[in-house]
Amino acid sequence: xxxxxxxxxxxxxxxxxxxxxxxxxxxxxxxxxxxxxxxxxxxxxxxxxxxxxxxxxxxxxxxxxxxxxxxxxxxxxxxxxxxxxxxxxxxxxxxxxxxxxxxxxxxxxxxxxxxxxxxxxxxxxxxxxxxxxxxxxxxxxxxxxxxxxxxxxxxxxxxxxxxxxxxxxxxxxxxxxxxxxxxxxxxxxxxxxxxxxxxxxxxxxxxxxxxxxxxxxxxxxxxxxxxxxxxxxxxxxxxxxxxxxxxxxxxxxxxxxxxxxxxxxxxxxxxxxxxxxxxxxxxxxxxxxxxxxxxxxxxxxxxxxxxxxxxxxxxxxxxxxxxxxxxxxxxxxxxxxxxxxxxxxx
Amino acid sequence: xxxxxxxxxxxxxxxxxxxxxxxxxxxxxxxxxxxxxxxxxxxxxxxxxxxxxxxxxxxxxxxxxxxxxxxxxxxxxxxxxxxxxxxxxxxxxxxxxxxxxxxxxxxxxxxxxxxxxxxxxxxxxxxxxxxxxxxxxxxxxxxxxxxxxxxxxxxxxxxxxxxxxxxxxxxxxxxxxxxxxxxxxxxxxxxxxxxxxxxxxxxxxxxxxxxxxxxxxxxxxxxxxxxxxxxxxxxxxxxxxxxxxxxxxxxxxxxxxxxxxxxxxxxxxxxxxxxxxxxxxxxxxxxxxxxxxxxxxxxxxxxxxxxxxxxxxxxxxxxxxxxxxxxxxxxxxxxxxxxxxxxxxx
Numbered sequence: 270x271x272x273x274x275x276x277x278x279x280x281x282x283x284x285x286x287x288x289x290x291x292x293x294x295x296x297x298x299x300x301x302x303x304x305x306x307x308x309x310x311x312x313x314x315x316x317x318x319x320x321x322x323x324x325x326x327x328x329x330x331x332x333x334x335x336x337x338x339x340x341x342x343x344x345x346x347x348x349x350x351x352x353x354x355x356x357x358x359x360x361x362x363x364x365x366x367x368x369x370x371x372x373x374x375x376x377x378x379x380x381x382x383x384x385x386x387x388x389x390x391x392x393x394x395x396x397x398x399x400x401x402x403x404x405x406x407x408x409x410x411x412x413x414x415x416x417x418x419x420x421x422x423x424x425x426x427x428x429x430x431x432x433x434x435x436x437x438x439x440x441x442x443x444x445x446x447x448x449x450x451x452x453x454x455x456x457x458x459x460x461x462x463x464x465x466x467x468x469x470x471x472x473x474x475x476x477x478x479x480x481x482x483x484x485x486x487x488x489x490x491x492x493x494x495x496x497x498x499x500x501x502x503x504x505x506x507x508x509x510x511x512x513x514x515x516x517x518x519x520x521x522x523x524x525x526x527x528x529x530x531x532x533x534x535x536x537x538x539x540x541x542x543x544x545x546x547x548x549x550x551x552x553x554x555x556x557x558x559x560x561x562x563x564x565x566x567x568x569x570x571x572x573x574x575x576x577x578x579x580x581x582x583x584x585x586x587x588x589x590x591x592x593x594x595x596x597x598x599x600x601x602x603x604x605x606x607x608x609x610x611x612x613x614x615x
Numbered sequence: 616x617x618x619x620x621x622x623x624x625x626x627x628x629x630x631x632x633x634x635x636x637x638x639x640x641x642x643x644x645x646x647x648x649x650x651x652x653x654x655x656x657x658x659x660x661x662x663x664x665x666x667x668x669x670x671x672x673x674x675x676x677x678x679x680x681x682x683x684x685x686x687x688x689x690x691x692x693x694x695x696x697x698x699x700x701x702x703x704x705x706x707x708x709x710x711x712x713x714x715x716x717x718x719x720x721x722x723x724x725x726x727x728x729x730x731x732x733x734x735x736x737x738x739x740x741x742x743x744x745x746x747x748x749x750x751x752x753x754x755x756x757x758x759x760x761x762x763x764x765x766x767x768x769x770x771x772x773x774x775x776x777x778x779x780x781x782x783x784x785x786x787x788x789x790x791x792x793x794x795x796x797x798x799x800x801x802x803x804x805x806x807x808x809x810x811x812x813x814x815x816x817x818x819x820x821x822x823x824x825x826x827x828x829x830x831x832x833x834x835x836x837x838x839x840x841x842x843x844x845x846x847x848x849x850x851x852x853x854x855x856x857x858x859x860x861x862x863x864x865x866x867x868x869x870x871x872x873x874x875x876x877x878x879x880x881x882x883x884x885x886x887x888x889x890x891x892x893x894x895x896x897x898x899x900x901x902x903x904x905x906x907x908x909x910x911x912x913x914x915x916x917x918x919x920x921x922x923x924x925x926x927x928x929x930x931x932x933x934x935x936x937x938x939x940x941x942x943x944x945x946x947x948x949x950x951x952x953x954x955x956x957x958x959x960x961x
Contacts, residue, residue: 290918424832458908460806460830463916466908470921481922484806484908486770486831486864490929493866518832520839521871528870562804562812562830566912570809572636575816576827583836 273318273430274325276394279332281325283313286430286464290471301330301349308356308363311462315431316505316541317400320362323353324393327370331389334382342382346374358553359514359582361506361543366396400433403538403596407437408444411501411536411594415445415452419498422455422488425516426468427503427536437503437536439472441594446478454480455497457488459516461561461579485518492529500526501594504537511587511604512549513537517580523589532591539595544612549584557581619664619776620671622740625678627671629659632776632810636817647676647695654702654709657808661777662851662887663746666708669699670739673716677735680728688728692720704899705860705928707852707889712742746779749884749942753783754790757847757882757940761791761798765844768801768834771862772814773849773882783849783882785818787940792824800826801843803834805862807907807925831864838875846872847940850883857933857950858895859883863926869935878937885941890958895930903927 271293275282281298287310288294296312298304304326307313313322330349336342350367357363373392377385415421421442425431428439435443445452454473458466466482473480483491491497500522506514513519513535526533546552559577563569571577592601597614600607617639621628627644633656634640642658644650650672653659659668676695682688696713703709719738723731761767767788771777774785781789791798800819804812812828819826829837837843846868852860859865859881872879892898905923909915917923938947943960946953 291915457832458806458917460804460832466917471918474918474921479922481924482908482917483924484831484863486803486806486867487924487926487929489867489870490863490926491924493929517830517836521832521835521867524835524871524874525867528874562828566914568912569637570912571804571812571828572817572820575820576825578827578829578833578837580833580836583833583839 273432273434274313274321274397276325276390281322281329283307283322285312286314286468287311290467298329300333301326301353304329305353305356314464315426316360316362316503317432317437317538318430319357319360320366320540321397321400321433323356323363324366324370324396327353327367328389328393331386336382339378339382342385343374343378357555359505359555362540365540369396397433400538401435404432404435404437404440406596407536407538407594408435408440410596410599411441411534412444412448414532414534414592414599415441415450415499417450419450420453420455420496422457422491422497422500422522423469424457424465424502424519424522425459426464426472428469428472430468430472431503437538438501439469441501441536442478443476452478454478455491456480456482457485457518457522458482459518460485464516488522489525492525492531497531499532499534501534501536504535504541505582506552507535507537507542507593508546508549508552509544509605509608510548511590511593511602511608513585513587513590514549514552514554514582515585517583520583520585523585527589533589534592534594535590536594539597539611539615542608544608549586552584554583555581619778619780620659620667620743622671622736627668627675629653629668631658632660632814633657636813644672644675646679647672647699650675651699651702660810661772662706662708662849663778663783663884664776665703665706666712666886667743667746667779669702669709670712670716670742673699673713674735674739677732682728685724685728688731689720689724703901705851705901708886711886715742743779746884747781750778750781750783750786752942753882753884753940754781754786756942756945757787757880758790758794760878760880760938760945761787761796761845763796766799766801766842768803768837768843768846768868769815770803770811770848770865770868771805772810772818774815774818776814776818777849783884784847785815787847787882788824789822798824800824801837802826802828803831803864803868804828805864806831810862834868835871838871838877843877845878845880847880847882850881850887851928852898853881853883853888853939854892854895854898855890855951855954856894857936857939857948857954859931859933859936860895860898860900860928861931863929866929866931869931873935879935880938880940881936882940885943885957885961888954890954895932898930900929901927
């Protein structure tokens, strides 16, 4: 399995997810601004992966700060952190990772910048390692929800490529397969960026897990025919009440699942839960460039001069969610008190 | 407005809907087999337009039959009709139009082949003219369901390009606009063939009706935000109980509309209603080539060796349909007896 993101020789190396699976190319970021650009341009995507990239990005930024005195270092570092947090608005993990990096800087604020820099680089690498471990824990927790022979529909890519490795939703699938269950994946292609058709299909194929790609609008057809046993998706941000922001179309899948009495599971690390917001209504939804919709392979398909709406995410109200799978356990509705308890046990 | 299909100098001329809106090209069919190929390859699509093409196709086939005796002419003509009906399995209008052409041949079976040929050519042209008139009648009937200021979501293209002209679902929109109402259209892009993004957007732009294109998976997002007031779609076949086969994804839109308490209207001519089948379960659903899903602008995006499911249509159970708009009136549930009555009044 290729690595999603790596810290190598004081550079951040990412596989270019815009090119996969037809081309395997890497983007090498030598400064924090190119990490920001890579996040904005979807070289790397997926909430946990964005978190890792942000942490590595601010570490990279910190490394390059020329300041002998800690107060000047810190002022510059905080500015870098602010820029990083603004890269994309929806994923909770971005702010979470940057916050964690700032806490490290806070804790050793009495030391020299040189030492703080090394600590920040270590912390970013630790976030990557932890993320993989968290995904595996989530997989162990979540795989019990899947039965041998299940056909599992997923939307977007919540796999190894969306995380440090292993995956959230696809981590649950991987763990079920590792536990000896036969699982088939149905991947919504996930317009406009085709994370499902390109990335989920590729990951599953690499892992020899059977996968079938469908257009997003075919999910209802398959469910109506009894060809989907469970839905597992990732999340970009989860509110304190269990409302889930995830890739555009997730809400539609949740409604379809409910209509067909199919369980709808969300797999996400604790870092995706934003306890500071009460409901999904407060989650900012990124609107992306219309070219993502109007152009295919660089060629325009939609006539010029018509309106385009291109929200990158939607919010699934908690009442559609059968369970949230975290590394600390699986919780079922009602979510609010249970989410609070998960945080209390941290 | 460009013409969808035309009979010109004993040839059938179609605008190539695979190329629109970026290129305006025409396919000239000189024999019935090239009409069949054009139907299969989606040069022309949309149930009523396929009906017109099929009628013109068998007329073209008839013209070229070299037979002095009527029995030999008829044997060849029936073989052409069988081939034509098999071009695509789901749209009711294909079989309906061929049946009507055969009836003409039946009625004057005592005449010479030469005369029968001319009658068939006239009949095919009459089917085209009638289709436009039917669409306009449907528009007059249906437009009353739309209110001034409505945002109307539609899936696929049920417009002038899907018919002889004017359109079924988009005909209803056109008629509402002609009645002085301000209507905005939201067009699902409609993967994989992008009839919404390419054809509906183009038609609406040409007619100066405001249109916004969204990915299919954004429909729920817009409905959740109160940005859709009504859904109007076309149909490829309607069963005797009101179940509706239409472009893949229509079922999903119907469920979303129901969840958000938005009316879901189906506009279709009587020729789309197949009274010979009891429910939608009996409607054959065409599976199309996986390349439609795996390739974008001729370039592969999905890794090789993964499964693809590419149904061209789905069936929306009648319980999700708020009203069926036909040229003979608008009917509301329960549909079965009302559909029977519409046919009885023919």
